[in-house]
Structures are given as C-alpha cells and as structure tokens.
Amino acid sequence: MVDHFARHRDLLLRAVEAASQRTFWTPFPEIPSGKFYGETARADGKAAYDATLNAAFEIGDHPQESRVGGETSPWGGDLGISYPAAKPETLIAASQSAAEGWADAPAEARVGVCLEALARLNAMSFLIGHATEHTTGQAFPMAFQAGGPHAQDRGLEAVAVAWDELNRTAASSLWEKPQGKRDPIVIEKRWHLVPRGVALTIGCNTFPNWNGYPGIFASLATGNTVIVKPHPGAILPLALTVRVLREVLAEAGLPRDAVLLAADEAGAEITKSLVTDPAVGIVDYTGSSAFADWIRANARDTLIFTEETGVNSVTILGTDDFAGMCANLAFSFALYSGQMCTSPQNVYVPRDGIDTDEGHKSFEDVGRVLAQAIDALLADPERAASVCGAIVRPEVSARAEQAARQGRIIREGAPTGVGRSATPWLSVVDGPDQGPHTDECFGPVAFLVPCDDAEHAIRAASGIARRKGAITAALYCTDPDVIDRAGRAFAKAGVNLSVNLTSGIYVNQSAAFSDFHVTGANPSGNASLTDTAFVAPRFRRVMVRWPKAA
Structure with a gap:
C-alpha cells in the first residue's frame, strides 16, 4: 500500500x-x-x-x-x-x-x-x-x-x-x-x-x-x-x-x-x-x-x-471614490451574469442621494453612472463574454428580463453575441417592501431600491437578509459611526459584510482558509x-x- x-x-x-x-x-x-x-x-x-x-x-x-x-x-x-x-x-x-x-x-x-x-x-x-x-x-x-x-x-x-x-x-x-x-x-x-x-x-x-x-x-x-x-x-x-x-x-x-x-x-x-x-x-x-x-x-x-436561495444587497450611503465604487459594482453585477451565490442583487440608496468625492449625487445619478460603468466594462464583446460567461440555462435569461421589466429599466441586458452570454439588466423599483427584488432573482439583473434615509436603507438591506437569507452584503459609507451601526445590523442578520470595496476585491469573492462562506445564521443556508x-x-x-x- x-x-x-x-x-x-x-x-x-x-x-x-x-x-x-x-x-x-x-x-x-x-x-x-x-x-x-x-x-x-x-x-x-x-x-x-x-x-x-x-x-x-x-x-x-x-x-x-x-x-x-x-x-x-x-x-x-x-x-x-x-x-x-x-x-x-x-x-x-x-x-x-x-x-x-x-x-x-x-x-x-x-x-x-x-x-x-x-x-x-x-x-x-x-x-x-x-x-x-x-x-x-x-x-x-x-x-x-x-x-x-x-x-x-x-x-x-x-x-x-x-x-x-x-x-x-x-x-x-x-x-x-x-x-x-x-x-x-x-x-x-x-x-x-x-x-x-x-x-x-x-x-x-x-x-x-x-x-x-x-x-x-x-x-x-x-x-x-x-x-x-x-x-x-x-x-x-x-x-x-x-x-x-x-x-x-x-x-x-x-x-x-x-x-x-x-x-x-x-x-x-x-x-x-x-x-x-x-x-x-x-x-x-x-x-x-x-x-x-x-x-x-x-x-x-x-x-x-x-x-x-438568498437576496444579496449593496447599501450605498456615501463614498470617497465614486468612480471606483461604480466600477467595482459594475464588475460584481456582470461577473458570471449574476449566477454566483454571492452576486449582489439589490442596491439600497437614499432617495435624496449621497455625498461623494465628486460632490453630491442624486439617486438618479447613482443609477445612471452604475449603468454607464457596466456599459464601459462590457463595451468590447469579447471582454463582455469573458466577464459575463454564459447563461447556464435558457430560462434564466427569460426570468431575469421578466423581473427587470417589473420596474423602471435604466439598463437593458443584451446578448454579447458569444454563446448564451448576456449582459445584466438594471431596474429601479418603487421601494424596499414590494416588487421582484423581494426574492432572489437568479441571473443577470440588479435592482436600485430608493430608501427614506441611511437608517432606512440599512434596515431594509439587513432585514431582507434576515427574512429571506443572504450570503453577502456590501456597504459604501464614509461615516465611521454609521459603518459601525451597519456592521452590527448585518451581523445580527447573519450575513458577511464588505465595506468600501473599490479596487481589485469584489463582494462576489470568497477566499478559502480566510473567509467563512455562508454563516449558517440566516435562511440562505444552515x-x-x-x-x-x-x-x-x-x-x-x-x-x-x-x-x-x-
């Protein structure tokens, strides 16, 4: 032997x-x-x-x-x-x-x-x-x-x-x-x-x-x-x-x-x-x-x-690198066409907008620049296919489009022209409580969700994790006290939180020997x-x- x-x-x-x-x-x-x-x-x-x-x-x-x-x-x-x-x-x-x-x-x-x-x-x-x-x-x-x-x-x-x-x-x-x-x-x-x-x-x-x-x-x-x-x-x-x-x-x-x-x-x-x-x-x-x-x-x-199943979220309350944030999120939305268990789906933003290094940005500005960042990332069809991958089953694309069209479309998903590869949809919904975003929409779609203020956004994002489950959550914020309160809220919801990712690390990623993947503390897994x-x-x-x- x-x-x-x-x-x-x-x-x-x-x-x-x-x-x-x-x-x-x-x-x-x-x-x-x-x-x-x-x-x-x-x-x-x-x-x-x-x-x-x-x-x-x-x-x-x-x-x-x-x-x-x-x-x-x-x-x-x-x-x-x-x-x-x-x-x-x-x-x-x-x-x-x-x-x-x-x-x-x-x-x-x-x-x-x-x-x-x-x-x-x-x-x-x-x-x-x-x-x-x-x-x-x-x-x-x-x-x-x-x-x-x-x-x-x-x-x-x-x-x-x-x-x-x-x-x-x-x-x-x-x-x-x-x-x-x-x-x-x-x-x-x-x-x-x-x-x-x-x-x-x-x-x-x-x-x-x-x-x-x-x-x-x-x-x-x-x-x-x-x-x-x-x-x-x-x-x-x-x-x-x-x-x-x-x-x-x-x-x-x-x-x-x-x-x-x-x-x-x-x-x-x-x-x-x-x-x-x-x-x-x-x-x-x-x-x-x-x-x-x-x-x-x-x-x-x-x-x-x-x-x-789970509903992963991004909460945007402010940033000192607006362009970096949008680029980071664009990649996170596009990567493998949202078919990762860690892919972000819901983006919670105060209705009155956020403060950034480029000045105040309205809710509409945030959505518009996120859509532009996705367009810029995926402008080359070959690169788009290499980032988005291919849709694992045809019905995934149909469900993503159907969910997106229940809101106000600010970016239409489209085939890359390579295999069954497609770019993500971006849609605005009315608020946190009702709509297609209140359940997991597996595939290339993300939703912008207007909230009354920062505390409302944190409650909405951590609340859906607690009720429906979530494997990842992301937060963008420049106020240490708010970051601390949000960290506690997401911890109570049993979801791992990434804060202010703007460069080469993405909320989708989970590293063996360091990150515990899934917590077992909410409905996304035991x-x-x-x-x-x-x-x-x-x-x-x-x-x-x-x-x-x-």
Whole structure:
C-alpha cells in the first residue's frame, strides 16, 4: 500500500495552521500558467477535455447498470458524454459494503487519500477548467479557478479542519479517581470515532466542484463513504473527481466504492430516492430553498448541510471614490451574469442621494453612472463574454428580463453575441417592501431600491437578509459611526459584510482558509464552509471503558 499521508504531512500541517490563522495562503496557484503547471499543461488539458467528448466516460470497476448523459455546453454544442449509472439501491448497497473498511482505516490513511487526490486534481486543473467551462457556462479563467485551485483550496480546508477535529482529544486515557485512604478507582478508556453513514453530495449546475468539495472531503476524512450526485447538466467536473478519488483509494488498498458517482438525466433524477434511503446519514446540498425544504421534510433523521436561495444587497450611503465604487459594482453585477451565490442583487440608496468625492449625487445619478460603468466594462464583446460567461440555462435569461421589466429599466441586458452570454439588466423599483427584488432573482439583473434615509436603507438591506437569507452584503459609507451601526445590523442578520470595496476585491469573492462562506445564521443556508460545525458533526466519539487490572 502507498503511504500518501507521509508524502503530504507538511501540506496538511500548513493547511491546519492557515485554517486557524485565517490569513492568505494557498498551495494551489490560481493563475492558469505554464509557469506553475508545466509548459504543456494548457495544451494537454484541452486535448484531455476534447478526448472526453462524444465518448463513454469510464470509471474503473464502478457499478454500472446503464449509461446516461445529456450535458450541453452553454457556449454551444452537446458534450456527447455517457457515464456509468446504476439504481439508487445498487449505489447504496455498494457504498455500505465499502463503509466498514473505510471507517476502520486509520485517520492518517483516509486523510492521505484526500490529500493525494487533491494534489492530482490540481495537476488536472486545465482539464477541469474546460470541463467546468462547458458545463456551467463560466468563462475559462473563472472556470479554471472555481473548478480547479479554488475548489481544491476548499477541499483541503475541509480536510485540515477534519484532521484537527479528529485529533482534538485523546483516543485513549487512563482515568484515575482518588478514594482517600482506599485504592483509587482506575479505568481504562478508549474512544471509537464513528462516522454517520453514507454521505450524499448533491451537486449544483453552476459551481459543481467549488460547492461540492467541502462536503465530499469533510465526509471522507471523517470516515463516511460518499455518493456524489451531480446536476444532470454538470456531471463531468465531479465525474473526474470521483475517478481520481477511486484511483487513489485503490492504490492505498482501500475500498474504491467509498466514493461513487450517481449520474442521472434531467427528468429521470434519482436524487429523492437517495435522499430518503435510511442508509444516508449526511446530505450536502446546494440549490433552491424549495428543494432544501423538501429534503428537510423527507430526511428527518439525516444530518443536512445546505446552501440555499438568498437576496444579496449593496447599501450605498456615501463614498470617497465614486468612480471606483461604480466600477467595482459594475464588475460584481456582470461577473458570471449574476449566477454566483454571492452576486449582489439589490442596491439600497437614499432617495435624496449621497455625498461623494465628486460632490453630491442624486439617486438618479447613482443609477445612471452604475449603468454607464457596466456599459464601459462590457463595451468590447469579447471582454463582455469573458466577464459575463454564459447563461447556464435558457430560462434564466427569460426570468431575469421578466423581473427587470417589473420596474423602471435604466439598463437593458443584451446578448454579447458569444454563446448564451448576456449582459445584466438594471431596474429601479418603487421601494424596499414590494416588487421582484423581494426574492432572489437568479441571473443577470440588479435592482436600485430608493430608501427614506441611511437608517432606512440599512434596515431594509439587513432585514431582507434576515427574512429571506443572504450570503453577502456590501456597504459604501464614509461615516465611521454609521459603518459601525451597519456592521452590527448585518451581523445580527447573519450575513458577511464588505465595506468600501473599490479596487481589485469584489463582494462576489470568497477566499478559502480566510473567509467563512455562508454563516449558517440566516435562511440562505444552515452551514458555513468550512467551520467546525460543518465538519465535526460528521462523526461521533463512542467510548469503551473497563477497570484496569491490578
């Protein structure tokens, strides 16, 4: 057997330190450059991706009763890939058969498998980037990062937190209680680390790896077998991941069925059958709150981690860099056509306008310059496509336009002319309380919301986060006292707040080893990637004790 843990021990210890310190660190370069990945990596990755098209995707010794597949690139064309598929009961049985061998493996062996798999996946980042680009519609630079290094960072962070939790307390002890003049009571104690069972990861269409890796690797490191159920439109990135994990498991002499792919097709999904199987002890889910509600109602004894629907906001009360603010927000609105869970949607602005370094700006001025900033950013069609990416499904564009037209349009969205790529709509609504902006409008649309004053804007933005959920919030303000009050309001609403971003950091971005993604403190999700509450419940400590012989 191969000792992967020894090879990656230093990486693990550095990851544990980084997760504790929350400063910048990454072992996986985010730049798609031959300097980091090898001179031929770009060409090799593209060739490897092309080789997957119009072919059978093979996963060694994987349960197979049929073949499925129906992925279509948002940039155009069918992928033509078929994947091994099996009935839910077949997958569950295979996962359970692997459970004892995987749970009984030393934590070092399990963690070593995870670390080696992440290293191999990192070396495949160009292939994964193309797979992500053509299943999600992300432009290649984002697809490379989100499907590759940034997802790998989140997976490694989960493994590091799991390792820390697994070793937080002693595995055995000699317990000795004094009895005065009598002999002490001496008990030997040992704790078994018991996993919850089969862990089901339900992948999303937009960020399959980035959202999937934390749950997959946290569950594996803590001894749970994992069934990966991709979205039917984005199977390839997770299928590549499953194949690598199974190869590493086999090399380590551990059961390959500790990781399985549950591929299916649109209209014939097997998700509900898997969720409700009694053997499933953990569900990791990213997607709509409607299906999250169904999971909660039908998997009552299951440990459920969710990232769900939310309404992200921007509150503009003033700025000392008006042009920088507008440029920053324009990029945030346009990036991947508003299809990120962190994309801003509602912009709350006082009706009387704001004070800036360019003088007082009316509410109308703010909207007009934001629209102009979007136009300037996306003036070149090629650049527009690279920023906006492609719409993941055609109905997303239709819903965004329908929502925008319920308000007063100040910028019309339009196709970029490349694939299913489109620029964002900008619409003004009457106020905070009623309109299309009071729910998540997934896709390329944002709303300007007039408020009575600064306090009203803060209450409206933090209030919708508390009621409907939010993953991100942004604030622009020059008054320290108001910033402090707003910070407290958003903290109570359970949403992470970014203040006065005007340059190269955007509210959309979330950095592994530093930012906790989602807080679990409002309806946008009950989990936070990747804090101890996300990892520690995946296993339990069970004691065996006996009197020590004299």
